[in-house]
Amino acid sequence: MPEKMRAMILSKLGPVESKPLKLTQIDRHEITKPNEILIKIEACGVCHSQLHSIEGDWEDIGLPPTLPTVPGHEVVGKIVEIGNDVTKFKVDERVGITPLLGSCLNCQYCNEGKEYLCENMDVTGESLRGGYTEYITVEEEFATKVPDTMRSEYAAPLFCAGITAYKAVKAAEPKKNKKIAIFGIGGVGHMAIQFAKVEGCDVSGVSRKEKHLDVAKKLGADNIFVYSSNQDQFLENVKKEYGLFDAAIVFAPVDEVTDTAIKSIKKGGTVVIATVGKIPNFLAFEEKTVRGTLIGSRKDMEDVIKISGEHKLEVVTESFPLEQANEVLLKLKNSEIDARAVLIP
Numbered sequence: 100m101p102e103k104m105r106a107m108i109l110s111k112l113g114p115v116e117s118k119p120l121k122l123t124q125i126d127r128h129e130i131t132k133p134n135e136i137l138i139k140i141e142a143c144g145v146c147h148s149q150l151h152s153i154e155g156d157w158e159d160i161g162l163p164p165t166l167p168t169v170p171g172h173e174v175v176g177k178i179v180e181i182g183n184d185v186t187k188f189k190v191d192e193r194v195g196i197t198p199l200l201g202s203c204l205n206c207q208y209c210n211e212g213k214e215y216l217c218e219n220m221d222v223t224g225e226s227l228r229g230g231y232t233e234y235i236t237v238e239e240e241f242a243t244k245v246p247d248t249m250r251s252e253y254a255a256p257l258f259c260a261g262i263t264a265y266k267a268v269k270a271a272e273p274k275k276n277k278k279i280a281i282f283g284i285g286g287v288g289h290m291a292i293q294f295a296k297v298e299g300c301d302v303s304g305v306s307r308k309e310k311h312l313d314v315a316k317k318l319g320a321d322n323i324f325v326y327s328s329n330q331d332q333f334l335e336n337v338k339k340e341y342g343l344f345d346a347a348i349v350f351a352p353v354d355e356v357t358d359t360a361i362k363s364i365k366k367g368g369t370v371v372i373a374t375v376g377k378i379p380n381f382l383a384f385e386e387k388t389v390r391g392t393l394i395g396s397r398k399d400m401e402d403v404i405k406i407s408g409e410h411k412l413e414v415v416t417e418s419f420p421l422e423q424a425n426e427v428l429l430k431l432k433n434s435e436i437d438a439r440a441v442l443i444p
């Protein structure tokens with residue numbers, strides 16, 4: 100095995116137009132604990148939240164916690180070495196890693212199966228252990244097996260976009276014929292539409308972009324609505340064409356969209372917010388519920404792999420070589436990626 104690896108390193112936060120990621124040879128990760136596995140990365144999805152982190156938008160919430168980093172937190176690859184105590188996996192099996200690279204496994208959250216809320220969690224791609232490179236190590240508890248039938252480019256986006264979408268849909272308490280609206284049809288939204296359809300919901304896709312609404316339609320959305328910054332006009336249109344929604348899920352990181360989503364649901368309805376943002380208006384007397392959601396647990400990840408395989412969910416991806424990470428992030432920023440870009444080392 101080589102002693103060095105190619106990595107797209109982030110040493111200084113900045114706009115992606117300035118190409119903040121630099122191709123660098125760094126020491127290859129090595130197994131340092133007996134319960135770790137070493138993975139040769141085959142694909143890494145390019146997530147919108149990573150874009151915010153790289154550009155410095157999320158410094159106030161502590162991301163990234165350190166520099167330099169190797170970004171990338173939707174990682175799939177093949178196990179090339181295992182530690183002495185590893186029992187869950189064998190060499191040559193393929194696995195994936197979510198943004199949850201590790202947690203204490205000993206606190207209240209970890210014991211309740213909400214390890215993604217652990218105060219001592221490690222985030223994939225917010226240290227030198229990230230996906231925009233060739234190798235990564237992880238404790239076996241935080242890797243999930245990828246079945247042989249799933250290509251790595253397909254599976255990688257499931258490890259953040261997929262699990263985020265799945266958990267957000269679950270938070271909206273889906274049931275048959277429930278009217279659920281998905282605000283923002285990108286890497287995450289296009290998966291949410293499919294998870295909500297699996298639950299039998301009546302799904303509406305909402306986006307500014309016709310191109311994204313076409314994707315929504317193709318993936319089974321029952322209705323599509325063009326988002327408009329003219330809130331009154333948008334709400335009028337929804338009411339006239341369809342009626343208010345029972346629940347809405349917001350993936351677009353814009354406060355104005357959250358505000359519109361809250362107003363677009365019936366009294367007593369639920370809005371799930373799966374992004375960083377504020378709640379501009381909230382009227383208690385409408386008995387609405389606003390709920391936050393963040394990635395998901397290790398159990399959720401297993402469910403995502405199972406459901407995606409069984410229902411043959413579509414993951415819309417475009418592949419690019421690792422070295423083009425800056426260019427791909429710029430495309431993502433300019434909404435030129437239909438759903439999910441994947442980097443191949």
Ligand SMILES: [Zn+2]
Nearest residue numbers: 146148259260
């Ligand atoms: Zn992500």
Ligand SMILES: [Zn+2]
Nearest residue numbers: 203206209217
């Ligand atoms: Zn914990």
